[in-house]
Amino acid sequence: MTNDPLAPLLALADVEPSFAEARARVDEALRHRALRRNGGQVAAEVGLRAAVASAALEDHRHDLAAVRAGTVTDPVVQGSLRVSEALDGLVDLWPRAPRQVLARLHMLAARGAVAEADLGRLLSGAERIDALAALVAGNERTPPMLLAAIVHAELLTLRPFAGPAGVVARAAARLTLVSRGFDIRGLVGVEEGHLAREPEYVGSAGAYATGTPDGVRSWLRHYAAAVTAGAGELVRIADEVLAPSGK
Incomplete structure (x- = not known):
């Protein structure tokens, strides 16, 4: 028996096998053996690529090499980088005070991209954000990937913050997987999986917003496919780290 309110979603066709x-x-x-001695290097690269991918999904697309070189000043890219760097410090707080963390994520993501008065401030969807926060807080019942997927979709559907709200949604999902x-x-760059399947990402998010079982499915x-793609990207990055060239 379980009192997990999201458990019935795993019974939707093909969902549980995809998650498995x-x-x-x-x-x-x-x-991967690179993670034994070079885990920090791999994590830094995953974080960089995930941040660039998340900004691209907000239609702020820049070359990875240019971002790595520090020549990109786009405020959405810079905000996405700030979010990526801050995630480790928010892991413990996320399941205890999710609304506080969401506000913090938006302040990091949107600085320089929206009016200062709008930073960390909900513009809409307060009741659903309250419900989402209640679902996240102390939830040890829902399988992590399922909870992360719902957190992501709810925030993406609501877009409750001004500006790059999608960056906040993807970061909250990542925090769920880590916490x-x-x-x-935090080594699986799901953001890159979303970007690699961008038309599907946009279409399935729109389908989720209809609230129908087929849309949620x-x-x-x-989401499962994006996680799978993120795992594949982790292997590629780890392989690069082990290569003789160091790349």
């Missing part, structure tokens, strides 16, 4: 496959791919990627132990070191299957 994604979990297996993540577990395999996290066993619940699915990806405790579409989103959950996409």
Whole structure:
């Protein structure tokens, strides 16, 4: 028996097998030998690429090499980088005070992109944000990937903050995966998985917003595919780190 309110979603067609496959791919990627001695280097690269991908999904697209070189001043890219750098320090707070963390994420993401008075301030959807916060806080029942997917979709649908609200949604989902132990070191760049499947990402998010079982199923299957793609990207980055060139 379970009192998990999201448990019925796993019964939607093909959702549970998709999640199981994604979990297996993540577990395999996290066993990569580069992570034993070069985990910090890999994590830094994953964070950089995830931040660039998240900004691109807000239609602020820049070359990775240019961002790495520090020549990109786009405020959305800079905000996404700030968010990525701050995630480790927010992991413990997220399940205890999710609304506070969401406000903090928006302040980091949107600085320089929206009016200062709007930083960290909800513009809409307060009741659904309250419900989402209640779902996140202290929730040890919902499987981590399922909870992360719903957190992401709810915030993406509501877009309750001004400016790059999608950056906040993706960061909150990442915090969910990390805080619940699915990806405790934050090494799976799901953002890159979303970007690699961008038309599906946009379409399935729109389908989720309809609230129909088929729409929710579409989103959950996409989320599992994005996690799987993020695991594949982790392997590629780890392989680069082990290569003789160091790249």
